[in-house]
Amino acid sequence: xFQIVRKQEMAKGTxxxxxxxxxxxxxxxxxxxxIILRVNETGERIPLTVADKDSFxxxxxxxxxxxxxxxxxxxxxxxGDIIKDVVGPLGKAAEIEKTGTVxxxxxxxxxxxxxxxxxxxxxxxxxVIGIIGAQNKEMLILENEMRNICDELxxxxxxxxxxxxxxxxxxxxxxxxxxxxxxxxxxIGPIVMMKNVTxxxxxxxxxxxxxxxxxxxxxxxxxxxxxxKVGNETNFACVDGPDFDGHKVDFDELENRNSIYxxxxxxSLLFSIR
Amino acid sequence: xxxxxxxxLKFKTYLNTYCPHCHNSFNIExxxxxxxxxxxxxxDQDIDLKLSPYLDVFDIETSVPIKEGDTLDDVICPKCxxxxxxxxxxxxxxxxxxxxxxxxxxxxxxxxYICTKYGCEWHGLSKADERKLKLKIxxxxxxxxxxxxxxxxxxxxxYGYTTELALLEAGRCLQCxxxxxxxxxxxxxxxxxxxxxxxxxxxxxxxxxxxxxxILPSICGRVCPQxxxxxxxxxxxxxxxxVAIGRLERFVADYERKMDLVKAPVISAENGKRIAIVGSGxxxxxVAADMRQLGYGVTIFEALHETxxxxxxxxxxxxxxxxxxxxxxxxxxxxxxxxxxxHVIGPLLTLDELLxxxxxxxxxxxxGLPIFMNIEGESLGNVFSANEYLxxxxxxxxxxxxEYDTPMPQGSKVAVxxxxxxxxxxxxxxxxxxxxxxxxxxxxSRHELPAREEEVHHAxxxxxxxxxxxxxxxxxxxxxxxxxxxxxxxMELGEPDQSGRRRPIPIEGSNFIVECDLAIVAIGNGPxxxxxxxxxxxxxxxxxxxxxxPKTNETSIPNVYAGGDIVTGSxxxxxxxxxxxxxxxxxxxxxxxxxxxxxxx
Numbered sequence: 064x065f066q067i068v069r070k071q072e073m074a075k076g077t078x079x080x081x082x083x084x085x086x087x088x089x090x091x092x093x094x095x096x097x098i099i100l101r102v103n104e105t106g107e108r109i110p111l112t113v114a115d116k117d118s119f120x121x122x123x124x125x126x127x128x129x130x131x132x133x134x135x136x137x138x139x140x141x142x143g144d145i146i147k148d149v150v151g152p153l154g155k156a157a158e159i160e161k162t163g164t165v166x167x168x169x170x171x172x173x174x175x176x177x178x179x180x181x182x183x184x185x186x187x188x189x190x191v192i193g194i195i196g197a198q199n200k201e202m203l204i205l206e207n208e209m210r211n212i213c214d215e216l217x218x219x220x221x222x223x224x225x226x227x228x229x230x231x232x233x234x235x236x237x238x239x240x241x242x243x244x245x246x247x248x249x250x251i252g253p254i255v256m257m258k259n260v261t262x263x264x265x266x267x268x269x270x271x272x273x274x275x276x277x278x279x280x281x282x283x284x285x286x287x288x289x290x291x292k293v294g295n296e297t298n299f300a301c302v303d304g305p306d307f308d309g310h311k312v313d314f315d316e317l318e319n320r321n322s323i324y325x326x327x328x329x330x331s332l333l334f335s336i337r
Numbered sequence: 338x339x340x341x342x343x344x345x346l347k348f349k350t351y352l353n354t355y356c357p358h359c360h361n362s363f364n365i366e367x368x369x370x371x372x373x374x375x376x377x378x379x380x381d382q383d384i385d386l387k388l389s390p391y392l393d394v395f396d397i398e399t400s401v402p403i404k405e406g407d408t409l410d411d412v413i414c415p416k417c418x419x420x421x422x423x424x425x426x427x428x429x430x431x432x433x434x435x436x437x438x439x440x441x442x443x444x445x446x447x448x449x450y451i452c453t454k455y456g457c458e459w460h461g462l463s464k465a466d467e468r469k470l471k472l473k474i475x476x477x478x479x480x481x482x483x484x485x486x487x488x489x490x491x492x493x494x495x496y497g498y499t500t501e502l503a504l505l506e507a508g509r510c511l512q513c514x515x516x517x518x519x520x521x522x523x524x525x526x527x528x529x530x531x532x533x534x535x536x537x538x539x540x541x542x543x544x545x546x547x548x549x550x551x552i553l554p555s556i557c558g559r560v561c562p563q564x565x566x567x568x569x570x571x572x573x574x575x576x577x578x579x580v581a582i583g584r585l586e587r588f589v590a591d592y593e594r595k596m597d598l599v600k601a602p603v604i605s606a607e608n609g610k611r612i613a614i615v616g617s618g619x620x621x622x623x624v625a626a627d628m629r630q631l632g633y634g635v636t637i638f639e640a641l642h643e644t645x646x647x648x649x650x651x652x653x654x655x656x657x658x659x660x661x662x663x664x665x666x667x668x669x670x671x672x673x674x675x676x677x678x679x680h681v682i683g684p685l686l687t688l689d690e691l692l693x694x695x696x697x698x699x700x701x702x703x704x705g706l707p708i709f710m711n712i713e714g715e716s717l718g719n720v721f722s723a724n725e726y727l728x729x730x731x732x733x734x735x736x737x738x739x740e741y742d743t744p745m746p747q748g749s750k751v752a753v754x755x756x757x758x759x760x761x762x763x764x765x766x767x768x769x770x771x772x773x774x775x776x777x778x779x780x781x782s783r784h785e786l787p788a789r790e791e792e793v794h795h796a797x798x799x800x801x802x803x804x805x806x807x808x809x810x811x812x813x814x815x816x817x818x819x820x821x822x823x824x825x826x827x828m829e830l831g832e833p834d835q836s837g838r839r840r841p842i843p844i845e846g847s848n849f850i851v852e853c854d855l856a857i858v859a860i861g862n863g864p865x866x867x868x869x870x871x872x873x874x875x876x877x878x879x880x881x882x883x884x885x886x887p888k889t890n891e892t893s894i895p896n897v898y899a900g901g902d903i904v905t906g907s908x909x910x911x912x913x914x915x916x917x918x919x920x921x922x923x924x925x926x927x928x929x930x931x932x933x934x935x936x937x938x
Binding site for chain 1: 616640641642650673678679680681684685686704706707709715716717718719721722724725729732733734738740741742743744745755817818819865866867
């Protein structure tokens with residue numbers, strides 16, 4: 064039993080933040096690692112990368128966008144409510160080291176995961192450049208938090224309602240062209256965003272790490288549902304990832320695999336509304 | 338006819354008994370009264386002796402009172418006046434002389450002995466005749482759910498023996514003096530003893546007898562490959578089919594559970610030492626029960642949200658009802674075992690951290706890393722590992738989608754790659770999920786199928802198609818990247834390989850297409866490294882499984898033991914339990930020498 068100690072609605076109620084009491088996990092979880100939760104007895108197991116933690120208070124933070132049945136169900140929960148199962152930490156932790164200048168690119172709810180990693184890079188003494196994007200001003204999350212840890216921060220929105228108009232790849236290209244000291248790019252967000260970021264950084268030959276979020280069940284390497292092709296090798300995102308060398312990931316395959324259950328997701332939502 | 342014969346053994350029904358000399362029938366039947374009448378000599382007096390053999394009890398009437406414990410001097414046929422006392426045979430219980438009559442069994446007369454001592458109720462056939470008679474009883478089949486009915490539900494297929502069938506089957510056991518079946522059992526259950534208790538209708542005692550060695554009889558009775566273990570060595574099996582030991586085991590375990598006769602065992606006084614068990618599958622549960630009984634504090638850590646390991650996520654409901662698994666786990670909890678679900682040992686707590694809090698650890702995480710063939714198209718939509726397919730269906734109850742949120746993988750034409758029990762489970766589950774056509778693709782021939790004969794038989798009954806001596810080379814997808822067909826190649830069998838099975842060799846140019854819209858890869862599992870990553874000093878073998886001392890099942894780290902699939906690779910439930918038993922014994926031996934230590938809070 065895991066209690067939600069704080070619920071915060073971000074972005075017009077479509078992006079939600081939960082602080083969950085999970086002392087054992089909070090003690091161990093590192094940036095880049097994820098948890099799997101199951102809301103209730105009939106619920107499915109969904110993976111969510113942790114956005115922050117407080118080891119002393121025993122709290123982990125997750126931020127999710129309402130996209131399907133389970134996330135819709137989670138939105139209906141409030142502070143004090145219980146989540147039946149939370150298991151973690153799962154996956155490999157991000158490798159944090161002092162390398163110099165790094166660019167952290169985040170899109171949508173990907174910013175939540177990015178924040179946890181960016182914070183670690185900041186604390187390790189790197190010069191952190193943040194580029195975060197969203198559809199519009201309302202959908203932008205964690206702006207202040209990112210501002211606190213980034214040495215430079217650029218914001219983009221698709222419709223230009225805030226920050227620069229356009230995609231995150233715009234400012235990224237500018238940085239890559241202007242600065243020669245960039246050692247690493249971290250890209251976390253929608254698959255199409257990560258795909259375009261890696262295409263761009265490949266031109267400049269900058270190592271790029273992406274964080275993947277494929278369909279998975281157990282999260283411990285047992286089901287193989289989360290298999291992704293990385294450089295002609297089949298990897299399981301849950302135990303070999305979720306972070307991978309972005310230049311080697313087969314994004315097209317990932318996109319296909321993640322769309323397998325779209326129809327079921329719809330059926331499931333319709334069933335729950337009925 | 339056979340029913341009748343078996344009952345002779347028990348002398349339960351009214352027997353037709355004849356004089357061995359003149360073949361006169363001793364039986365008298367009057368209205369309500371059925372009895373056998375002899376003349377006898379007692380203390381130099383001629384007396385009439387009347388036996389009413391009902392329900393194992395001899396109701397004896399005599400013309401003169403006989404003292405309890407006295408034996409009759411002679412027994413005489415009332416017609417030919419000859420003695421029917423047989424001086425060469427003695428009573429099986431008190432060594433007194435016996436009267437010999439003839440009974441009709443198996444369409445011929447057989448000698449049948451009745452003790453002449455008053456108060457002793459022994460009676461029976463000679464050992465040789467009893468054996469002959471037993472060998473004539475055929476192996477009893479379990480009643481099953483109709484094959485047309487069962488493919489549209491997930492209820493258990495075999496219903497289990499009725500009391501009558503169990504008694505008949507138990508009557509087949511020869512009670513060998515040096516039973517081979519016990520050696521064939523990985524946990525050495527005293528099989529003749531429990532079967533003899535069944536024959537005496539002491540079902541509860543029979544269940545307790547099994548539980549001395551095996552804490553999960555209702556599970557083992559269902560999923561053990563008995564044909565390769567106890568039943569393989571059964572002496573009856575040399576000429577006939579072996580005694581159905583597994584079905585009898587299941588019968589008594591179910592009887593005990595249904596009649597609410599399960600009692601928590603006596604637990605030794607708490608000894609203050611603590612054991613951590615990683616994984617709640619069969620090996621883990623065995624160690625938990627054994628160590629708890631010896632007075633250790635036991636905590637079981639399970640990575641998933643549900644306990645039972647492969648019993649829960651792997652084996653389908655129609656083969657092993659989940660309520661039974663839960664019953665057994667509740668039993669452990671009632672003994673005082675603690676269970677912690679959602680604990681992935683390794684990332685959440687390392688072995689070192691566990692050793693700070695526990696005196697010993699038993700690792701039983703199973704072999705849970707699915708193997709793929711690494712051929713083209715394996716990442717297409719609707720290509721599943723058996724683990725994922727079964728986990729969705731069993732653990733997440735996807736077959737009840739959308740009531741349960743996990744979507745059910747659906748296909749009208751399903752192909753299952755592999756020939757083991759897991760492949761059979763997948764194929765039969767797919768059939769129940771509504772697939773019109775389910776095909777098993779296996780690279781060797783029927784003879785080499787690793788699945789249990791019973792499972793193959795059930796699969797065939799349910800209309801599963803077997804495409805043998807075929808192997809996939811490529812998965813072919815639709816435009817939207819879902820599978821639509823598998824390209825296979827025909828195989829032929831060559832020389833035997835290391836496993837002793839004939840090696841399959843592809844036949845060049847024999848490629849053909851099998852259409853399907855759902856493919857399940859069930860070709861085995863490897864070791865899951867998630868636990869090892871945080872414990873580099875844990876020694877593994879060249880296949881990545883844990884290296885243990887086979888005598889104690891202790892690993893390279895002192896006080897850390899391991900057993901089950903994580904040591905042997907994919908095997909059976911009972912072998913995992915056997916490994917657990919070895920580790921529990923060794924642990925107890927080592928820990929009882931160790932002084933109680935202070936445990937960190």
